[in-house]
Amino acid sequence: MTLIEIMNAESLESFKKEINQIREYLKHIEYVNNVAGYTILETDNKQIQTLLNTLKNHYKAFGTEKKLFEYKASIISLYGLLEKYVEIWIKEYLNSLSSLIVEYSNMDEKIRDNHFELSLKLINTIISRESVKYQHLTKEEVLKKLNQCIVSPTSYQINTEAFVILSGNLKHNKIVDLFKYLNVDLNSGLAKNESLSNEIGLKTNEISRVEKDILYNKINDLVERRNQIAHGSEKLDDILSTSGLEPYIQFLEKYCQAIFETLVEEVIKQESIHTFQKIKKVINVFGNKVLAFEIDNYNIKVGDMLIIETREGKFYKKSILTIQLNNEPYEEITVLEKTNIAVSVEHKIKDNQTFYIEKR
Template sequence: MHTTSLESFKKEINQVREYFKHIQYVNNLVDYTGLQTNNEQIESSLSTLTEHHRSFGTDKKIFEYKASIISLYGLLEKYVEIWIKEYLDSLSSLVSEYKEIDEKIRNNHFELSLKLINTIVSRESAKYQHLTKEEVLEKLNKCIVNPISYKFNTEAFVLSSGNLKHKQIVKLFELINVSLNDALKKNQTLIQYIKNEKQIKNIPNLDTDTLYNTINDLVERRNQIAHGSEVLDILSISGLEPYIQFLEKYCQALLEILVEEFIKKESISTFKKIEKVIKIFSNKVLAFEIENYTIKVEDMLIIETAEGNFYKKPILTIQLNNDSYTELRITEKANISISVDTKIKENQTFYIVKQ
């Protein structure tokens, strides 16, 4: 054992202590400035802060860099977990019977629930202390014996959510039967950002390591910090900004993909396809044949693009024989028109709520 390691530890502990001092000095200055009654005290606080900044400046940059990287990675891990679990909860509310859930998800649910039970019993992770093996078994059992009143063990699907490089996130999405790489290359939020910020035009032909290197590098930097490796490449605030921007767009794209996947499931479970489209006018008015249906303004229309994307839009107007309605009951076959606030095309497919 060497005392140098203890000295290094004490040095890093002192960085935290000094950073807390820095925060306190800033707070003191703000408090006194806010009172505006004691110029001498303000000058003293400013002098203390300035002197401390001179002596602590380099260590402060190191500490802030570490805190920033860990915080950014923490956001990635937190929200990937939240959104996957929310997606599964929403799916169980949408799909009435467990047997109608994708077979891949059902198989993964069984196997991963057993792993979750083992994790709980062996106490391998404090993360799951709020769960009991009985609760996990009860949910799993309901999927078999009472399949119309089921819930997923959502925590089971994020058991391996640590060290979230892009490849690992892809694996988590595979567990819920979502092909993430394919979906990301069609996601306009991320595509436009990459084209504009990275000046990359031919995105579909790029390998994933190149496309998502920013995420992978963020995880590597977090691992270096978490494992106590010496930090040599310290990013400034301006150097961290591209990581923040990419992480924001990347995570937004992940959520949009899950939302779109859920809408796709809705188009099957609770919506029905409009079988006979008559015509589309001005790229926003859809004329179609309908029978035995009550339609209202603000009802939702699902739109499936030729590329296989899904999104939902509220119906803004309804017309029958050039008369406008906020609600219309159709008993016999009729041609009506509805409008939405987005561009629609002849090669798209449309869905309305089942009745």
């Protein structure tokens, strides 16, 4: 199973599509505002004049309420995307681990402990009917999955909903706490994300030293604004214009993509542990794209995957493009004894990195 199949890259595309819909909505508002501000000329068609006058009169009467409504709709929609996709990706990540790790006892101990505790909380939520969010679940279903982990650990299922039961009011620190249930250090993952670092305006090695409330203030402010709207305490003099909302949209897009990419990288890391094996003897790296190494009792072919672990602890997955043995190209070779071969991948790879190939 490939990484894209595991983490469902379609969900990232779906997020991008939805956030772009908000952008287009705000663009539409600007167009309407521009039309409402148009100065009617005597030469304009009478029908156009009538339509413009109708729009202008409505705009004049509804102007303040219109701006407030648009602001509320935008903030609630943006926060909704944050909460929706953080939950989706946490559940996808857990399903990814279930696909990779054959036996439940080999799952990370912290995840197993949290799975039990959070499943009990989920059962209590279902019984007490505290949230309509879990009406599609029954306590019997949750208990069955927990029991399956014990009695049939090679055909287990995780109660993924249990890991997002505390996912309301998602300020940055709250999201970090949710990821701790997965034994994932989100702050560390985001600090290594180049795209998010560029958006923040800092180098990746500088981010870890900055107070997180400052780094992710747009996320926290978005949540605060959503809370004000939910409680009817928003201030008219503090609402954001359509142009003022764009930096929030831009940051939210980069932030959420970085969360997705952090989980993708964690999946690759788990693959390196559970379904790949470390290349023990690396001979050399040539031109940042050719890896020469020793293998034994192994079948390898073009299209197989190579996992690269950088010195900084980042994980990548690349497809093998070419294979050479004794300077001769092969589409596929099988070696039965210790043999030195060379494979090429998309650059860049370095000789201070660690490499993994699939277990056979």
